[in-house]
Amino acid sequence: MIIKKKTHWFLMLFEWNGSVLPQLLPRLLLLFIYSVAIVYYRDTFLAYGLSLNPATFTLFGIALAIFLGFRNNVSYDRFWEARKLWGALLNDTRSLARQAHTLVEGEGYAVEQTRFIKLMTALVHALKHQLRHTDSRYDFDRLLDNGDKIKYENTVFKPIMLLKELGIWVNTAKKSGRIDAITQANFDTNLNKISDIIGGCERIASTPIPYTYSILLHRTVYIYCFLLPFGFINSMVWLGPVIIVFIAYTFVALEAIADELEDPFGVEPNDLALQTMANNIENTLAEIDNQKITTPEKSTAYFLT
Numbered sequence: 001m002i003i004k005k006k007t008h009w010f011l012m013l014f015e016w017n018g019s020v021l022p023q024l025l026p027r028l029l030l031l032f033i034y035s036v037a038i039v040y041y042r043d044t045f046l047a048y049g050l051s052l053n054p055a056t057f058t059l060f061g062i063a064l065a066i067f068l069g070f071r072n073n074v075s076y077d078r079f080w081e082a083r084k085l086w087g088a089l090l091n092d093t094r095s096l097a098r099q100a101h102t103l104v105e106g107e108g109y110a111v112e113q114t115r116f117i118k119l120m121t122a123l124v125h126a127l128k129h130q131l132r133h134t135d136s137r138y139d140f141d142r143l144l145d146n147g148d149k150i151k152y153e154n155t156v157f158k159p160i161m162l163l164k165e166l167g168i169w170v171n172t173a174k175k176s177g178r179i180d181a182i183t184q185a186n187f188d189t190n191l192n193k194i195s196d197i198i199g200g201c202e203r204i205a206s207t208p209i210p211y212t213y214s215i216l217l218h219r220t221v222y223i224y225c226f227l228l229p230f231g232f233i234n235s236m237v238w239l240g241p242v243i244i245v246f247i248a249y250t251f252v253a254l255e256a257i258a259d260e261l262e263d264p265f266g267v268e269p270n271d272l273a274l275q276t277m278a279n280n281i282e283n284t285l286a287e288i289d290n291q292k293i294t295t296p297e298k299s300t301a302y303f304l305t
Contacts, residue, residue, distance in 0.1 A: 017269075018269055018270075020253050020256040020257055020260070021249075021253070023256065024249065024252055024253060024256060027252060028245050028248060028249055028252070031225060031226065031244065031245055031248050032241050032242075032244075032245045034226065034229070035229045035240065035241035035244045035245065036238075036241050038229040038230070038233060039229075039237070039238060039240055039241060042233055045230070045233055046233065046234070050230060050233070051230055051231075051233045051234055052227065052230045052231045052233075053231070054231045054232060056231065057224070057227075057228060057231040060224065061224070061247075061251075064220060064221065064224060064251065065251075067217060067220075068217070068221070068251060068254045068255060068258070069254075071209075071213075071217055071254075071255070071258045072254060072257060072258045072261070074209060074258075075209070075257075075258040075259075075260075075261035075262045076261055078204055078261065078262060078264060079261045079264040079272070081200070081204065082201065082204050082264040082265065082272055083264070083272060085197050085200045085201055085204075086197075086201075086272065086274070086277050088193065088197055089124065089127075089194065089197050089281065090277070090280070090281050090284070092190050092193045092194050092197070093120050093124065093194070093281055093285060094284060094285070094288065095190050096116075096120060096166075096187065096190045096191070096194075097116075097117055097120065097285050097288040097289065098288060099183070099186065099187055099190070100113050100116045100117070101113055101288060101289070103179060103183050103186075104173055104178050104179055105178050105179070106176075106177075106178045109178065112169070112173075113289065114289055114291070115145070115148075115169070116166065116169050117285050117286070117288070117289040117291075118143050118144060118145075119144070119148065119162055119165055119166055119169070120162075120166065120285060121143050121281070121282045121285055121286075122139060122140060122143040122144050122148075122162055123158075123159050123162040123163060123166070123194070124278050124281045124282065125139035125143070125278050125282070126139070126140075126158035126159045126162060127159040127198060127201060128274045128275065128278045129158075130157075130158060130159060130202075131201055131202075131205050131265035131274065132265055132266070132267065132274065136153075136158060137153060140152070140153050148165065151165075152165070159198050160195070160198060163191060163194060163195060163198070166191060167188070167191055170184055170187040170188065170191070171184070201265070204264065204265070205263070205265055208262060208263070209262055214259075217255065218255065221251050221252060221255050222252075224251065225244075225247075225248040225251065225252065228244050228247060228248065229241075229244055232244070257270070267305055273305060274305075275305045276305065279294070282294075
């Protein structure tokens with residue numbers, strides 16, 4: 001996720017980091033060369049009647065902009081819902097950590113309370129790895145004891161299995177008389193909330209925008225851009241290719257941004273900073289458990305992962 005502050009309005013015109021322009025530059029360069037070639041052979045194209053009415057592009061461009069706006073709204077809704085789910089995960093894990101430390105009665109239970117915190121922290125990192133399709137072994141090695149690590153390192157749905165272990169922990173505390181039935185129900189309510197969060201993240205990750213819709217919009221954008229020079233062939237001179245590339249940049253960039261936001265759990269600059277959020281949750285839970293928190297060094301990179 002990009003963390004740079006906005007600079008002066010004029011300097012932002014030349015901003016490179018965080019822009020989709022680097023990945024679009026080869027395509028825009030190709031379109032520029034293509035437009036220059038049409039200008040160069042302008043008389044030949046006109047002799048064969050290869051020109052289009054500019055009004056057609058005006059009407060079609062408005063419709064295309066509306067569809068692109070809809071596509072970006074759908075992608076941003078997915079991004080924002082994912083962010084709300086991870087915000088709720090922070091709140092619910094804090095509530096569970098507080099309950100484990102303030103509602104579980106009896107002396108000598110600090111080790112089990114710390115285990116509960118570690119299990120929750122491992123759950124958060126396991127969810128991050130599941131959404132990004134990465135290996136969770138490093139986080140399991142440092143957070144779980146050998147028994148829990150061996151039990152869950154080879155499971156498929158690791159966050160859910162760790163959530164099950166948290167439920168077992170609460171049930172054990174109830175059987176040992178450290179909490180009553182009402183407190184157990186309160187624990188269970190927060191565990192159910194975490195289950196809903198995991199399910200919500202899985203729904204976003206496993207249900208992309210229909211592929212046929214993306215293909216249709218992609219084709220339409222590029223066909224429009226590569227037909228655009230023929231709409232201005234009667235009036236286009238050497239400044240024409242620059243204007244056409246600028247118009248194309250607007251449409252192609254909107255499509256590229258929508259593609260980035262569609263999967264908010266990736267590692268691209270405009271995706272959610274899951275690693276940073278998971279570390280933040282780990283630190284706040286460690287502090288509740290009276291443990292020393294790990295304060296990450298300030299990064300000089302322009303985005304957080």
